Amino acid sequence: MVAVGSDGGRMKSSAVVFVMVMVFLIHTVEKVIGEYDYGEALTKSLLYFEAQRSGRLPYDQRVRWRGHSGLTDGLEQGVDLVGGYYDAGDHVKFGLPMAFTMTMLSWGVMEYRDHIADAGEYAHALRAIKWGTDYFIKAHTQANVLWAEVGEGETDHYCWQRSEDMTTSRKAYKVDEENPGSDVVGETSAALAAAAIVFRDVDPRYSRLLLHHSKQLFKFADNNRGKYDRSITAAKNYYASVSGYNDELLWSALWLHRATEDDCYLDYITKNAYNLGGASWAISEFSWDIKYAGVQVLAARLSMDQNHRREYSQNSILTEYKKKAEFYMCSCLGKNNGTNVRRTPGGLLYVRRWNNMQYVSSASFLLTVFSDYLKAADKTDIDCSDGIITVEQVSEFVKFQINYILGSNPMGLSYLIGFGPRFPKRVHHRGASTVSYRNDKGFIGCTQGYDNWYGRQSDNPNVLVGAVVGGPDHNDMFRDVRGNFMQTEACTYNTAPLVGVFAKLRKQNHPNPIQTLANQK
Template identity: 25%
Template sequence: MRKHRLTALLLGLLTAGTALVTSASAAATPNKVDYAEPELNYAKLLQYSLYFYDANMCGTTVTGKNRLSWRGNCHVYDAKVPMQAIDDNYTGTNLPASYLTKYKDIFDPDGDGFIDVSGGYHDAGDHVKFGVPETYAGTMIAWGYYEFREAYEKIGEAAHTEMLIRHFCDYFMKCTFRDAKGDVIAFCHQVGDGAEDHKYWQSPEIDAMGRPAFFATAEKPATDVMSEAAACLAISYCDFKETDPDYAAQCLDYAKALYTFAASNDKALLKGADGPASFYESKKWEDDFCFAGGWLYLITKDHWYLEQCLPYDDYYAPPGYVLCWNDMWNGVSIIFGRIQDEYPEICEETRVAIGRGKYEKLNFWEMEAKALNEYQAAKKSTKAGYFFMDKWGSARYNTAAQFCALVYDKYNKGKDAFDSTKPDYHFSQWALGQMEYLLGDNPMDRCYVVGYNEKSAKYPHHRAASGLTMAEDPAEHKHILWGALVGGPDRNDHHNDITADWVDNEVTIDYNAAFVGAAAGMYLAFGDDSMQPTADFPPPEKENDADLFSGNEFWATGYYQDAPEATGAGTTKLTFFVNTDCLEPHTDLSIRYYFDISEFKANTDIPGSFVLQCPYDQVQTEVSGKHAEISKPKKYKDNIYYVEVAWPDYAIANSNKKVQLIIGMFYGDNWDPSNDWSLKGMKELGEEYDNLVSGVEVAERCPNVCVYADGKLVGGTEPDGTVPEKVYTRAQAERLMKHLLTVKPIEDEEAAKQFDLSEDKELDARDLSLLLNLIKNS
C-alpha cells in the first residue's frame, strides 16, 4: 500500500473503506501496487508533460522562446505562402484567385504577394499543422491551466505554460483574417499536406517540402475547427484577464468574431478535400459549437450565445465516447453543468430547444457522472483494469477521462450525481488508479511518459527527437522527448516501444492535451511535499564529443545486386539514398558512382554497348516537376569513370527517396564490378533486391559513393583518397581548452583522434594552436 497525503477535499473518501474497488477487476487499484511499483511524483509529471509542446513548436519565433536547445526556427516559409492556387509543388492556397484578389489588402497587408501563417505547433512526429487537433490541443492546455492553475504556480511552470498558450493564441489570431469592421473573412486551419509531409523523416529545421495553406470561408465553412479556435481563445481570456488584461481582451475579441462567423454562416464540417484528407475526419461540428458557445456565455453572460448553441446540444451523448478532438460532448456537459449552477434555466431551455418531452428533466452534471461511471465499467477495461477506448492513442482517451473526472469532482465536491450510493470522490480515485497504471503499475512494468524515469518508453514516433533519417532505424534517439505521452497499451495491456510503430508509440499534441491538465489535477488532489519538480530542467543535452565534428556531414546509403553473365558480360543493380546531419536544407546535391573499366577489351573509352539505365526514380514518381538528372559516364583519371546523379532544386537529403541504376554490359564486353571504387564497402543483396518496397530499412552507408554540394565534395572518399574538407568551429576549440585545463577530459577515442591535429597521439597546446589557425583561416 502506497501512502498518499490526500487534500482536505478527499478526506471523506478515506473513510469509505474498500468499496472503492470497481467491478472491473482488482487491478488499476488506487493506492495499491498491482503489478510494479511506479514512481509517483505529480509535480514532476506536470512539469515534464508541458515540454512536449516545446518540442513541437513551429515558426519564426521558436529560437529563444523554446526551452529545448535542440529545437529552433522552422518552416519559416509558412510566412511566405504565395497568393495563388495550390500548384504541383504543394505551394499556394485552396482559395480561388477571385477571393484572393477581392481581399488582397487583408491577406497581404504589406503587399509582398505572400500570406503569413507562420507559428503554431506541429501535429505529431510529423510537421503538418492540422486545424482540428491543434485547436483542440490549444483548448485543453488553456482549460487545464484554468481549472488547476495553482498546480502550475506551485511547481514554477506558470510562466512556461502561459508562453505555450500564447503561442497557440498568437497563431490562431494570425490565422484569423478580418475586414475593417472586424468581421472574419477567412481562417487558415491547416498548413502542410499530410501525404507530402509523410514522405520525409528529418528534423523540421531542414524541411523544404511544399506546405500549402488551407482556409475556411463563408463558401467553405468549417464550423468545427472555427468554433474550437474560438473556445481556445475564450478560455485563454480567462487565463490572462488578471495578469495581462490587454492580451486577454484581444483573445476574447477574436473568440467572439470567430464564433459570430460560425453562427452566422452555413454550418458544416471541415471537409477532407480541404486539407485534412483522411488524417483527421471530424464527424460533427455541433459539439465544438456548443462547447465554445458555453464558454462565451460563462464569460459574457450574453444569452445570445445560448440561443445559438442550445438547439444543437446532444444531451445524451457524453456516455457514448470520451473527450477528444473528435468528440467534445463531455466538455459540453461539464461547461453546461457550470452554467446550470449559475443559471438553472439552461436545463429547461435546452429541453425545449432540442425538442424533448415536457416531463423530461435535464441535469448536465448527472449526465457527465453517468459517463464517468460508464468509463469505470468492466466492459471498457483491459484485464489489468486499464480504461481502454481505442487502440489509436489509448492513453489519450484514458487521460482525458481522468481530466473529466478531476474537473467533475472539483465542482461537485466529489458527489456522484448519477449514483448516490457511490462513495465521495470515487471518480478521482478511479483516475488515480489509471494514472498509476500509466506511470508503471502495469503488466509491462512500463511508464508511458517519455523521459519520466528509466522505465519510460524510449522510442517515440517523432522525427525531430529521434535525430534519425528513417523511422525504421532501431538506433537510440538523439534527444529525449520529455513528457510526451505515447500512444499506449493495446487491449491486451501490451505495448511496442519502437520508433516505427505509429500506433503504440505515436505522440501528438492532442495526446498530451488532456494529459497535462490531468497531471495538474492529480498534483492538487494527491500531491504532497515530497513531490517536487526536477531542478534545472530540462537538463543539458548529453554531450558527445564526436558530435562536435558533425552537422556538416553528407553520405550515401544503399545496396547492390551483381548480375553476371556466363559470357563475361553482366550488370550491377544499384540503389542509393542521400543523407545528412546538416541542419540546413540543400537543393544542390549530387552523388557520383566511380567505376573501373580495366576489364574492357578496349579500355580506353566507354563503348557504345555500355548500359546505363535508371529503372526507378522515386523523386520523379512522387514529386511533380522534379526528377533525378543522370550524367553520361565521365572520365575521372586513367581507367576510372563516374556517373553523376543530381536533383536540381530539390532537397534530396533525408527524403528517403531512392534512385536505382543499372550499369554494365549486356553483351559485347566484360563486366567485373569487383574493381569499382564506389562498390567497395557497399552492401550486397541477392534475389531479395527486386522484392524490396522501400529499401531504406536495409540500406547501409556507401563510403566511396561521393556526395557533392554545388560540385564541391562534401561526403565520401574519392578514388585518389580525397575527402571533404573538415569544418572547424569555436565550439571545438572551447572543448579542447576544457580538456587541456583538466576541467573535462576528452574520453571518446574517435573524438580524440579528430582533435589530434598534430597527429602525435597526444592532445596538447600544439593541437589547440593548429585548431585556432584552422578556424581563423576557414
C-alpha cells in the same frame, strides 16, 4: 524490453497470465514505493510543448535539440502563418487538433492555476498557451476567414526529415463563407475564449484581443455551417470530422458564456440543446473530434451554479445536460448497465487501438473537473444505473489511470516519455529520431531520413520529454518500435489534458504555500 502478443491461443493465454501476475506485482510495489512525483510529471508535460513548436524559437527555448522551422509558412498565399504547433511526429499544422489542445491546456490552467503556480510552472503554462493563441490570431485574417492547415499529409508522410530541413509542401488551406468549416472554426473560437479567461488577470489587453477573435469566429461558424474536411479535403484522411460540427458550436458557445457571462450564449446553449445534440447524445468518449462529453460537463457546472438565477426552462435543460455528463462518468467507472468504456486486464480505459492514451488523458481530466464541480455544489455522489459512485471513488479511479500512465502497468513502462527509469525509447517522431539540428546542421533529404534514421534499431538520439505515446493494446502489451505508430507516436492532445490533473495530484501530496502568481508571469 517489451512483450509481443500472438494470434495463437496458447500465446494469448500466456499473455493473460503474464498480465494478471504483473498487475498483482504492480499493486504490491505501489504500496511499498508510495506516490509518484506528480510535480516532475507536470514540469515535463509542459516541456513537451516546446519540442512541438513551429516557427522561430525564442531565446528561452528549453528543448535545445530543436531549431527554427516553417519560417515561410503562408508566404505562398500572402499571409503570415509562422508559428503554432506540430500536432504529433510529423510536420503538418492541423488546425482542429491544435485548437483542441489549446482549449484543454487553457481549461487545465484555468481550473488549477494556483496548483500550477505552487509547482513553479505557471509562466511555462502561459507561454505554452500563448504560442498557440498567437498563431490562431494570425490565422484569423478576416472575420469570415480562418487558415486551418499548413502542409498536407501525403507529401509529409513520404519524407522522414527534421522540421528544420523540410522540403515538403507547405501549402496553406483556409475556410471561408464559400468553403465553411464550422468544426475547426468553432474549436478555434473555444480555444481563444478559454485562453481569454486564463489571461484576464495577467494580461487584460491580450485577453480582450482573444475574446474579440473568439466572438467573430463563433459567429462565422454558426452563420456559415459546414464540415471543414469537405472544404479542406487534404485533412480528411488524417483528422476527419466524424462527429460533425454541432458539438463544436455548443462547445464554443459554452466557453464564450464562461468568458463573458453574456446570456445570449446561454440562450444559444439551451435553445439548441436538442437540435445540436448536447442534451440528447449520451457519449462514452471525449476527444479532439467528439466534444459532447466536454459540452455536457461545462453545462453541468452551470446547472449546479446557485449564484445565477435563470428561467425554469433553462435550468431544466441544463439538468438534462448534467444527466448526460453523468452518463459519461458512469460509463468510465463501469457503472452504466453494460454501456461502459472497456478496460484492459490491467485496468486502463480502452476505447480504440490507435492512440488510445488520448482517451485516457481526456477522461482523467473530465472526471477530475466534474468531481470538483460536484464538491463545489456540496454533492458527494453520482447515481448510476448500476449503483452510486462517490466523488472520492472518481478521484481514486483517476489516480489509478494516471499511475498506470506513469508506470504502474503490466509492462512496467512509463508512457510519459522521460519520466521514471523505463519509458519508450523509439518514439515515432521525426525530430526525436534524427540527429539534433543543433549538433549536425548537415541537410537530411526527404528519403535520406528513412534510409539513415527511421529504420535504426537503436534508441532515438533525442528524448521527447513529456510526450504521452499512444500506449498499450487491449491486453496491456506494448511494442517499442519506431514504425509501430499506433502505439509509439505521441500527440499534443494526449498531454494537454494531463497538465491540470498532474497539478492537482501534486497539490494533494504537497500542500505547500501558494507562490505569488506575480513572480511567475
